[in-house]
Amino acid sequence: MLKDITLGQxxxxxxxxxxxxxxxxxLCTMIFLIAIFLAETPAAYGLVTLFILFCISLSRLPAMLxxxxxxxxxxxxxxxxxxxxxxxxxxxxxxxxxxxxxxEGLRNGILMTLRLVYLIAFSSLLTYTTSPIxxxxxxxxxxxxxxxxxxxxxxxxxxxxxxxxxxPTLLEETDRIMKAQESRxxxxxxxxxxxxxxNMIPLLVPLFISAFRRADDLATAMESRCYRGGEGRTRxxxxxYSWRDSAGFAxxxxxxxxxxxxxxxx
Amino acid sequence: MSIVVEKxxxxxxxxxxxxxxxxxxxSLEIHEGEFVGIIGHTGSGxxxxxxxxxxxxxxxxxTVSVNGVDLAEKSTEASAIRHxxxxxxxxxxxxxxxxxxxxxxxxxxxxxxxxxxxxERRVREAMKFVGxxxxxxxxxxxxxxxxxQMRRVAIAxxxxxxxxxxxxxxxxxxxxxxxxxxIFSQIRQWYKTGRFSVILVSHNMDDIARLATRLIVMNCGxxxxxGSPMDIFLHHRDILQQSGVxxxxxxxxxxxxxxxGIRVPLAARETEExxxxxxxxxxxxxxx
Numbered sequence: 001m002l003k004d005i006t007l008g009q010x011x012x013x014x015x016x017x018x019x020x021x022x023x024x025x026x027l028c029t030m031i032f033l034i035a036i037f038l039a040e041t042p043a044a045y046g047l048v049t050l051f052i053l054f055c056i057s058l059s060r061l062p063a064m065l066x067x068x069x070x071x072x073x074x075x076x077x078x079x080x081x082x083x084x085x086x087x088x089x090x091x092x093x094x095x096x097x098x099x100x101x102x103x104e105g106l107r108n109g110i111l112m113t114l115r116l117v118y119l120i121a122f123s124s125l126l127t128y129t130t131s132p133i134x135x136x137x138x139x140x141x142x143x144x145x146x147x148x149x150x151x152x153x154x155x156x157x158x159x160x161x162x163x164x165x166x167x168p169t170l171l172e173e174t175d176r177i178m179k180a181q182e183s184r185x186x187x188x189x190x191x192x193x194x195x196x197x198x199n200m201i202p203l204l205v206p207l208f209i210s211a212f213r214r215a216d217d218l219a220t221a222m223e224s225r226c227y228r229g230g231e232g233r234t235r236x237x238x239x240x241y242s243w244r245d246s247a248g249f250a251x252x253x254x255x256x257x258x259x260x261x262x263x264x265x266x
Numbered sequence: 267m268s269i270v271v272e273k274x275x276x277x278x279x280x281x282x283x284x285x286x287x288x289x290x291x292x293s294l295e296i297h298e299g300e301f302v303g304i305i306g307h308t309g310s311g312x313x314x315x316x317x318x319x320x321x322x323x324x325x326x327x328x329t330v331s332v333n334g335v336d337l338a339e340k341s342t343e344a345s346a347i348r349h350x351x352x353x354x355x356x357x358x359x360x361x362x363x364x365x366x367x368x369x370x371x372x373x374x375x376x377x378x379x380x381x382x383x384x385x386e387r388r389v390r391e392a393m394k395f396v397g398x399x400x401x402x403x404x405x406x407x408x409x410x411x412x413x414x415q416m417r418r419v420a421i422a423x424x425x426x427x428x429x430x431x432x433x434x435x436x437x438x439x440x441x442x443x444x445x446x447x448x449i450f451s452q453i454r455q456w457y458k459t460g461r462f463s464v465i466l467v468s469h470n471m472d473d474i475a476r477l478a479t480r481l482i483v484m485n486c487g488x489x490x491x492x493g494s495p496m497d498i499f500l501h502h503r504d505i506l507q508q509s510g511v512x513x514x515x516x517x518x519x520x521x522x523x524x525x526x527g528i529r530v531p532l533a534a535r536e537t538e539e540x541x542x543x544x545x546x547x548x549x550x551x552x553x554x
Contacts, residue, residue, distance in 0.1 A: 057293065173360075179322045180361040183353040184423055206362035209409070248434025 009069065009127045016244060017129040019060040022138025024245035028128045028252045038259040045114065051255050052122055059129050069124035070117055077113050079213050084109030132164045141239055154230025170211060178204050267298040267333055267430050268445050269319055269351065274328035276314055276484030288314040290487040296465065301457050303495065306466045307510035311487040312467050316433050320351035349378060352429030356419035356436045359413065368404040374427040392422040397452065414445040433465045438473065450477065475514040476535050485509035496533045516540060
């Protein structure tokens with residue numbers, strides 16, 4: 001039952017997007033996500049659509065994956081659509097009892113929903129093409145200018161890295177303990193809520209014990225290798241900008257500029 | 267009573283980029299009264315195989331049945347028969363959770379809906395079985411015991427289910443030499459009581475060679491060898507070594523001596539047995 005959980009969403013590959021620097025990817029994603037809100041006219045939406053399709057093809061991810069990231073949010077999408085369709089006043093297209101649908105409402109609803117779909121699809125591109133560890137490296141590098149303001153960038157990144165590192169380990173441990181208790185007749189999947197919560201005790205107690213033991217061991221191991229925080233620490237994998245990142249920035253900047261033009265001058 | 271594994275394949279993470287075939291068309295039959303050793307290097311599929319034997323994993327294709335009941339079925343019969351195959355995982359002490367030793371061992375019997383008297387009886391008996399004195403240990407916290415004692419409590423927790431087959435996955439992992447010897451001599455004693463068949467998984471050939479009546483060698487998800495340990499050591503060494511395991515040191519030593527022209531009992535399973543034979547040989551030579 002635990003085999004279906006994948007860590008993050010990373011889909012290994014070697015495409016242009018996979019090989020971009022994480023810092024560039026995070027920044028590009030952030031800029032473009034904001035730029036999406038500039039689009040208002042169908043033409044602008046067309047441009048955004050084209051750019052996202054271009055990025056998806058560049059990532060060489062199976063199209064199913066993108067669909068999978070949007071599907072769980074269908075309730076929110078439907079809700080957005082309905083709210084806009086039902087509450088926007090304007091030229092009435094048709095009405096049925098107290099429900100009336102306006103032309104503007106339909107238009108706004110579709111555009112807003114599309115915007116949400118784009119936001120989800122584009123940000124999932126980032127997590128699909130960047131492994132969680134690399135992503136954390138990128139976040140640390142981007143946060144480091146704020147160190148002077150007291151943001152513990154390295155410590156935050158280290159905590160995230162460790163947490164990410166131990167998710168699979170703890171999942172494995174959970175799986176093992178569940179199996180061990182199931183072999184002793186434990187039942188984790190039936191009974192009412194209270195009963196189920198009680199049934200979790202034989203799983204949670206050993207899991208917590210092992211998590212604390214691991215944390216203790218890890219702290220000792222880090223200390224005995226002279227770890228003392230981020231100051232003066234060098235990296236094994238230095239982040240290096242390449243032509244890909246310049247190209248990425250250029251593309252996002254161009255699209256954003258065009259969207260700005262379309263918004264205010266056309 | 268027997269466990270029948272028929273053409274079982276198992277694939278981890280099917281349909282993802284991380285897909286891996288862990289078992290490949292494995293067929294075997296384990297009978298009552300056998301002491302089966304399963305050996306193979308890390309990743310050979312032995313852990314996956316044993317998890318099929320009590321229905322913790324269900325095969326991607328093929329069937330596993332105990333006493334003719336298919337474990338993949340969702341019937342009450344199938345879930346009852348699963349408890350006839352007791353499983354002791356690697357580092358079983360990591361599954362302890364109760365406040366006292368007695369309560370922890372009673373977890374299994376309680377899940378089987380045993381009456382309080384019956385549960386108490388089973389706990390006492392299981393503790394005696396693993397060599398823990400009831401009066402001394404029953405009310406102690408399992409987390410304040412030594413590693414070896416914790417392991418025994420965990421094994422007692424499985425024995426209290428009264429299984430017909432007992433699967434032990436690397437029962438000596440992480441124990442010191444004395445602990446190892448103790449646990450293996452105990453396993454042998456349990457087996458001799460005839461209460462259950464034993465399936466012992468290990469990558470230490472020495473442990474298995476001395477105890478098992480039958481040896482199954484796993485490699486790349488297949489059961490590549492299946493037969494009596496001595497037959498495998500003496501006649502199938504090539505396949506054995508291809509699978510990343512070696513013959514036990516004792517057999518190696520005896521072979522070395524034989525090459526030097528000394529008459530030795532090649533098929534000896536115990537150091538004492540071999541030493542005695544060598545001593546006798548030396549005596550007869552000496553008198554000549």
